[in-house]
Amino acid sequence: EVQLVESGGGLVQPGSSLKLSCVASGFTFSSYNMHWIRQAPKKGLEWIALIYYDSSNKYYADSVKGRFTISRDNSKNTLYLEMNSLRSEDTAMYYCARITTTDYWGQGVMVTVSS
């Protein structure tokens, strides 16, 4: 069974940093591109980043470019999202996802940026 389990969220102050993790199981993690997608409270979905299966390419939404870094460790079946200079508008549920012609999503991890 494919599983994606996010962790690392919490309440942080504006300007601080946080690193999310997503542990994958049930499939060959190193063969798939992986996404981070977020959803602010009561709002829609926002795609924020993708990393190729071999880390050769990374893409970001303009809203996070220069502040967030996506990475992966295929030996640990783990996807990461390092978030710096956090703002109140980064408050959201963060999902990791594998999306091809099938999709698998984690349950999401909440990040709250507030003083």
Next chain:
Amino acid sequence: DIVMTQGALPNPVPSGESASITCQSSKSLLHSNGKTYLNWYLQRPGQSPQLLIYWMSTRASGVSDRFSGSGSGTDFTLKISSVEAEDVGVYYCQQFLEYPRTFGSGTKLEIK
């Protein structure tokens, strides 16, 4: 960036009736390989999203044949025939032709 614009539904939709959700892209999503790079998702209340349709009109595995996708390069429709209670939620279109992979703002479906 490609902007995705979704239409609203005249909620609530009577159970058993059909519902059509529209989505428009600011740029053609038709690739040179002949495929149209548009996904549809459903996010049920309290759940993570799930893929319904990819390449504009191909149903994802396990998705009911009551769901169908159609369209051109820039105008798309998700049709739900005979809506049921389990169809309640927010529907999103997403383009995956270019980065960033933009979503529409979502269309809420309520059932009467």
